[in-house]
Amino acid sequence: MTQSRTTSPLRSGTAGLALSVLVASLGTSAANVALPTIARELGGTFAQTQWVALAYLLTMTATSLTVGHLGDLIGRRRVLWMGIAVFTGAAALSALAPTLWMLIGARALQGVGAAVMMALPLARARDMVPPEHLGRVMGLLGTTAAVGTASGPALGGLLITVAGWPAIFAAMVPLGALAAIMTGTADGDAPTARADRRGFDLGGVLLLTAAVGLYTLGVTMPSADESWPTPALLGGAVAAAALFILREARASHALLPPALLRNRDVSIGAILNLIVGTVMMSTLVVGPFFLAGALHLPPAAIGATMAAGPLASICTGVIAGRTVDRFGPRLMTTSGLSAMVIGALALALLPAWWGLPGYIAGTVLLAPGYQLFLAANNTGVLSATPAERRGVTSGLLGLSRNLGLITGASVLAALFSAASGATEIAAASPGALTDALRVTFLVTAALLVAAVVLSLATRRHGSKARGPKPRGETAPTTAR
Template sequence: MNLTPHAPRSRSGLVGALALATLLASLGTSVANVALPTLAHELGAPFGRVQWVVLAYLLAMTVTAVAVGRLGDALGRQRVLLGGLGLFTAATLACALAPSLAALVAARSLQGVGAAVMIALPLALVRDVVPEARTGAAMGLLGTTSAVGTALGPAGGGLLIAASGWQAGFVAMLPLAGVAIVLTWRGLGDEPAPARSGARFDVAGALVLTAALVAGALAMTPDAVPQVGAGPLLVGAAVLVALLVAIERRTAAPLVPWGLLRSRALSGGLLMNLLVATVMMSTLVVGPFYLAGGLGLDEAAIGLTLAVGPVVSALTGVVAGRGVDRAGAGAMTTVALLTMTAGAVLLVVLPPAWGLPGYVLALVVLTPGYQLFLAANNTAVMRTADARRRGTVSGVLSLSRNLGLIAGASAMGAVFAAATGSVEVQGATVASISAGMQTTFLVATVLLAVATVVSLAVRARAAVGQ
């Protein structure tokens, strides 16, 4: 494959397409989160069942993350990105037209497959399009558009849901998806012909992984299938994981190229990415229920509140990327994690004392730290990738992020539900919801502290040349 960066005449259009694809994938997550309380009320579904509107999207992204990276390496990254955008657009329309919760969850699964392409491949394409000296700034731009999507989802979605119902949030994404398709289509002529790959896709491993993830997520939301219970589901998930390990050891084309994980820098970056994503999804899943049940806000006010942090992140994204280019990805990763830890502590301490202003102030600290982490960690991980395996490495990076998002939506959601003492969270008392929020972010603080220790360990090993 000819890996010479694209000519300057096409570079800005390609970067614009990548940024818009990243924004849409983020919108796909955040616009659904803000609708959860409304869906629970209108459909009469418990918290655990409504969570699957988010979990279905995340599970689909997780299972297909590495596969789409490999497809990009083999078939052409822009070509695969165009296909992902088309699938995402069709599935978004299906979400808007869904007549029931089951149909919505099915459509969200297809939307998640498209989103997997739109998250993984832009990270790889940046390295084809942008000079290495400006990689951090480009990653900062993608982080900015991701933050914009995260902000627009709650803010715009909250307003649209309040005015026109939960379907309006999905309808609003369709024009943006159309623009992204056009920009990507126009850039196809500039993409070099991909090298053919003889590697096979591990279908059996993908199916077992899907089953294991679904069983694990169901175990964390036992009210979704009360007739089964959490115990049997956890046992089933454990058996499936053991089967997956056996399959992966024997296959010639494992889902995750385990040889890549021998790099301390890469494996450490993936672990940190997983832990941080778990915390950030907690803010999107737990936040709406705390703001609605704990502070009594309506959908529009919830959306605007959740948008505060991402707006600040969007304003600081490119600056954060430039800081990574100047100060180094490793140092800035540690700074970002320390900032996020401080923000998580504030989420435990300030809202009970100051109410909404305290919650907003904590978000203003937490989310810019996340923005800096994305720019720094993504840069560090992608710099470890061989040119011909950038799609695969970006897929593994997306896989770690998606596993963290699933953990945030299921495990951290279970922590919140357990701490409130009520399966029907929307019917819990104000005091119990506040206690649940505090407990959730106390756990989040511990996770971020672990990620900080990992960052320091990775830097220490790099300093001694190991």
């Protein structure tokens, strides 16, 4: 009975997980297009208005591991439903916010809900879906994330034109309510999620939140405020991270148990996630400067070109998941990373030879490898995780991905700027920008080669991994 109820990834519960990921992705991408309008209507400066986006990113990153930990303690379905409720309520508050700072506060609260909606669907999918179908569900979740990222700016621009910037947040309310209804009707939490009532590691939560928050502020704010104390913030992040590691090694109820990190599938999977997040962010932060400065494209053409990668991801996500189910996550993780190496090399070389068609070809080549990696890595990591730790493992995947995105936005953007040789990137010549693009994506290709080596190391030690293989493991219990 359980098998027949969970074999289709489009059943109500699984569709609710996909909708949760979609809405959280829209919360990230749709709001950014409204920042100029918000600054004008609420009377904020550029640096102040940027906090509308930063507050969301900051809280979503800082709380990813904590919400996964809570899911393991009190039930993943319950925490997911609560997270959707927080997100939806905060969206309503954002739409009604009369001042900029109230909007920023509502967005910070919305980011906490988004952390739940991005992390726990992975764990819930592992709870609900038989192993032989897990890859395709992970592919579905990756596809919906890509849909949210690709459609957010266009949807946001349309809503602003028709009804003003509050409509962006108001539109998330019915979507969130629908996601809450659909996830609430799914099967209950796995018994192991409730059986082990471990203590809540408040000290670990505070230290990790401080480390992630300081790091995020340190690497994201310099672009908006040159007086921002970046060295002090990064130093504080390192100190808080060191204290967190020391505490977790001694804590009886650790937020991130050392035994979990000793699982090679989990630890290397998180590292790979961070590397790939860094690489994928480079296309978003570097691409517009190259397209505008080197190819002289107008804004509309830049937007259409930037949509090519997400559209390719949408078309290949579910196919990638089915491939993982057929051939296994370890082999497909390495295959996806290898395909991404080819895409990064294409982005480094083809634009100099073919111009715009070369750039589009590179982004389209990169996307299928990314979707294959994402489905395979998430499947492999969660298949190797004990049932009672699936929530915190999903949070770890979300944390590593977000840290990668933040790092890519800062470090690779700085690399691109330095490689152009120009004091101000807007003044760089087309040839300098083409050279900078080549350097940036050769570096990302090198990062991906290192990721391939790590993935191969995991495969060689696969026989020692404690996690069961996707085709051979017993289907998980879905409800009590």
